Amino acid sequence: MSEAVTALNGAASDGYVRVEDAGLCGMISLRGDLSDAKVKKACKDVSGQGMPAVRGIAGGLDGGIGWMSPDEALILLPYAEAPAATARMEIALKTVHALVVEVSDARAVFTLRGEAVREVLAKVTPADIATLPVGELRRTRVAQVAGAVWLSDETTAHLICFRSVADYMFELLSRSAMPGSEVR
Amino acid sequence: MLTLNCPYCGIAADETELSPGGQAHLKRFGPGSSEDEFEGYLFMRENPRGVHFERWRHSNGCGKWFHAARCTSTLEVFGTYSAQTVEPPAELRKTISEKRPGWSWGEFS
Numbered sequence: 001m002s003e004a005v006t007a008l009n010g011a012a013s014d015g016y017v018r019v020e021d022a023g024l025c026g027m028i029s030l031r032g033d034l035s036d037a038k039v040k041k042a043c044k045d046v047s048g049q050g051m052p053a054v055r056g057i058a059g060g061l062d063g064g065i066g067w068m069s070p071d072e073a074l075i076l077l078p079y080a081e082a083p084a085a086t087a088r089m090e091i092a093l094k095t096v097h098a099l100v101v102e103v104s105d106a107r108a109v110f111t112l113r114g115e116a117v118r119e120v121l122a123k124v125t126p127a128d129i130a131t132l133p134v135g136e137l138r139r140t141r142v143a144q145v146a147g148a149v150w151l152s153d154e155t156t157a158h159l160i161c162f163r164s165v166a167d168y169m170f171e172l173l174s175r176s177a178m179p180g181s182e183v184r
Numbered sequence: 185m186l187t188l189n190c191p192y193c194g195i196a197a198d199e200t201e202l203s204p205g206g207q208a209h210l211k212r213f214g215p216g217s218s219e220d221e222f223e224g225y226l227f228m229r230e231n232p233r234g235v236h237f238e239r240w241r242h243s244n245g246c247g248k249w250f251h252a253a254r255c256t257s258t259l260e261v262f263g264t265y266s267a268q269t270v271e272p273p274a275e276l277r278k279t280i281s282e283k284r285p286g287w288s289w290g291e292f293s
Contacts, residue, residue, distance in 0.1 A: 055195070069193065069246035069247055069248060070246070070248065072246075126201055127201075138195075140244055141201050
């Protein structure tokens, strides 16, 4: 099989917040009734996490579940495990009205590190990032494209967007984090 | 700037995070209906100064369609509610009646 690479192939930019390509991440999109016991169990089996509450995210990039909408969850897991995990979930959810799709190669993931991550994100989205609690997955608009953002701690943010706009997102975040453009 | 609370994910969504979906509570007239009914369904819309009901989609968020009631002259938002309904909830209609006594919109008042 060909060697998988991310859209940005490991690009990173050092501004007053460091913006980096988070590398290959396994992602599975699940649609179905998130309160269904079988759905919950299938998600836990592949991610090791319980189903999060509304807008929550449980775990992180190497094993996690993000609440995307009332009937959609995004499962995060190591890239290499995604195809087998998708197959396992499909079997587990055979009798349930649910849809499982591997979307690892359809997305790009960024990690932002620095004291001012909230500020750098707040510049480019209408979401109230200043009050965004750690562990809440906020789907929003990031300048001209859709993105999902969460903070794993006060100085680390993660962002998922479509792969087709990865380059735009990288330029945008790097520019937002450009030294000299600090708001405070 | 219009800010609507998405009833599905609970986010106070900025207008730029939403897509407008036009007038709410349209009744479809398809095959078998009269020409006048079909024309009305396709082209005739409320254009009120005051209370208005609209459809919106949280397109840059959870992706769900929902309904919103707002005032077109003051931009006051009376409330938002689920898309799985054919009429505004009674509670919301009561709220609107308190703020805009005597309002009417289409078949609702």
